Amino acid sequence: MSRVSSVFRAVVYFLLLVGLQGALSSLLTRTGITPPDLFLLTGVAFALRLRSLPALLAGYGIGLLQDVLGHGLLGLHAAGVAGGVLVLVGLRRFITDSGVFQSILTVVSAILGQWAAFLILTYWLRGGLVTVDALVHVLPWEAGLTLIVYPLWSRIMTLGLGPRPSAQDEMSI
Amino acid sequence: MSLQGPKRFQKRSTRQVWGRAALLYLPLLAVSMVATRFQIVAPLALSTGIQPVTHAFLIAEQNLTHAYTVLVDDRDLSRRYYTLRQQNDVLRQQNELLQREVARLRQVTQIIATQAPTVVGIGQVTAVDPSPLLSRLTINKGTAQGLRLRMPVTVPAGLVGQVVQVTSENAVVLSLVDPESRVGVTLARNKGGRGLAFGAPPDRMKAQFSLGVDVKVGDELVTSSLGGVFPVGITVGTVERVLPLGPNDVNRVVIVKPAVDVNVVEDVTVLGGL
Numbered sequence: 001m002s003r004v005s006s007v008f009r010a011v012v013y014f015l016l017l018v019g020l021q022g023a024l025s026s027l028l029t030r031t032g033i034t035p036p037d038l039f040l041l042t043g044v045a046f047a048l049r050l051r052s053l054p055a056l057l058a059g060y061g062i063g064l065l066q067d068v069l070g071h072g073l074l075g076l077h078a079a080g081v082a083g084g085v086l087v088l089v090g091l092r093r094f095i096t097d098s099g100v101f102q103s104i105l106t107v108v109s110a111i112l113g114q115w116a117a118f119l120i121l122t123y124w125l126r127g128g129l130v131t132v133d134a135l136v137h138v139l140p141w142e143a144g145l146t147l148i149v150y151p152l153w154s155r156i157m158t159l160g161l162g163p164r165p166s167a168q169d170e171m172s173i
Numbered sequence: 174m175s176l177q178g179p180k181r182f183q184k185r186s187t188r189q190v191w192g193r194a195a196l197l198y199l200p201l202l203a204v205s206m207v208a209t210r211f212q213i214v215a216p217l218a219l220s221t222g223i224q225p226v227t228h229a230f231l232i233a234e235q236n237l238t239h240a241y242t243v244l245v246d247d248r249d250l251s252r253r254y255y256t257l258r259q260q261n262d263v264l265r266q267q268n269e270l271l272q273r274e275v276a277r278l279r280q281v282t283q284i285i286a287t288q289a290p291t292v293v294g295i296g297q298v299t300a301v302d303p304s305p306l307l308s309r310l311t312i313n314k315g316t317a318q319g320l321r322l323r324m325p326v327t328v329p330a331g332l333v334g335q336v337v338q339v340t341s342e343n344a345v346v347l348s349l350v351d352p353e354s355r356v357g358v359t360l361a362r363n364k365g366g367r368g369l370a371f372g373a374p375p376d377r378m379k380a381q382f383s384l385g386v387d388v389k390v391g392d393e394l395v396t397s398s399l400g401g402v403f404p405v406g407i408t409v410g411t412v413e414r415v416l417p418l419g420p421n422d423v424n425r426v427v428i429v430k431p432a433v434d435v436n437v438v439e440d441v442t443v444l445g446g447l
Contacts, residue, residue: 018223019230027234052194060201068215069223075205075213086198090191117202124206 006162013160017042018069034141036149037114039066043081044110045157047088048095048164059085076121076129083117084110103154107147115139277440283329284442289404291445293319296344298439306374308351308435310334314443315342323402325444331408331432332356332396333441344443348435349409350376357399358409358429360392367397370409370429376436378410378429388427390415404444408432 024035043059063081122129296312326333338345354372366386396403414428
């Protein structure tokens with residue numbers, strides 16, 4: 001894959017990420033359903049493809065992009081996505097790149113890391129972010145839908161960001 | 174040479190890797206804490222460049238939603254249309270029945286006002302005698318509804334006949350044009366004269382008047398008190414032809430066209446007997 005082609009695919013992937021996340025948010029939110037977090041899945045892709053430190057920085061950057069585009073609190077989703085990446089960095093050696101169980105473990109770990117970061121920020125800001133209502137109504141939908149779209153989205157991520165490195169490559173990460 | 178191999182293949186590196194990552198995460202978390210504490214919001218200009226993309230996807234999403242809504246609405250509309258059509262058919266039927274009922278009641282009111290106040294009921298013609306020589310109708314009222322023999326049967330246009338047979342639920346009406354029918358008649362508008370009308374099938378009557386009665390073509394005949402069966406003044410028919418007198422005739426005979434065509438009546442009113 002030439003460099004130009006790689007860059008082009010990455011750009012197309014990010015445009016697709018931004019557009020689809022916005023469209024899904026608009027479509028599902030009006031029915032009371034939390035859309036899947038495609039930005040978190042992109043952070044997961046970085047965690048499974050890059051070394052630990054670049055993956056963490058890339059995850060933070062993707063979360064920051066999500067904050068900028070969503071016009072929300074700067075740093076909120078950045079910390080969340082980076083938290084998910086941090087958890088995966090510790091578990092990725094045990095996660096293969098296929099299988100239902102691996103997919104579930106990947107998504108659930110990332111979501112747990114993200115919401116742990118949200119909880120820390122909620123404590124820091126003295127409430128208002130993660131409430132019982134959010135845990136009951138938002139988290140299940142987000143986790144469920146993210147899990148459902150993960151198999152399809154991981155294929156799109158492979159096309160856009162490149163394949164996941166082999167086990168031999170991973171051992172050198 | 175160490176038998177343990179290069180450091181990166183040792184189990185310890187996982188903890189080291191994660192430890193280094195956690196150490197990097199802490200300052201990043203601190204940055205987020207500061208940014209969220211001071212509620213720093215990114216300037217709008219940063220996201221302006223990406224707006225065409227988000228706008229395009231939003232339009233696609235809106236079109237999809239609209240298409241789904243239209244599809245669902247169409248399905249609902251189709252179902253509602255079918256339901257409304259069924260209801261409409263039922264209502265049309267009910268309306269038809271009610272209109273018939275209203276027509277009958279109007280008939281009764283008219284007959285009470287113009288012919289006789291003693292109305293027993295309204296019956297529907299259920300059978301007509303197929304014989305060309307006779308003219309009898311069967312109606313769906315009988316003794317259960319108060320009908321008796323010899324009761325007059327009329328419509329607003331005029332006399333139909335009289336009841337000659339009756340059961341509990343049905344009655345046979347002898348129409349004016351039946352050869353056995355006998356009706357006392359007189360000239361309308363108090364012109365006087367007393368005559369007797371006989372049925373002359375298939376659709377006419379013959380009326381006999383004394384020679385002194387000046388009956389002409391076009392004269393209207395109504396019931397008279399002769400016979401004591403029919404109320405006085407009910408239209409019978411119109412004189413169509415005056416038969417020429419024979420050398421030995423003592424009565425003038427006229428052909429009468431009945432005011433009521435018994436072949437087309439559906440609802441008839443039965444009057445109480447005198």
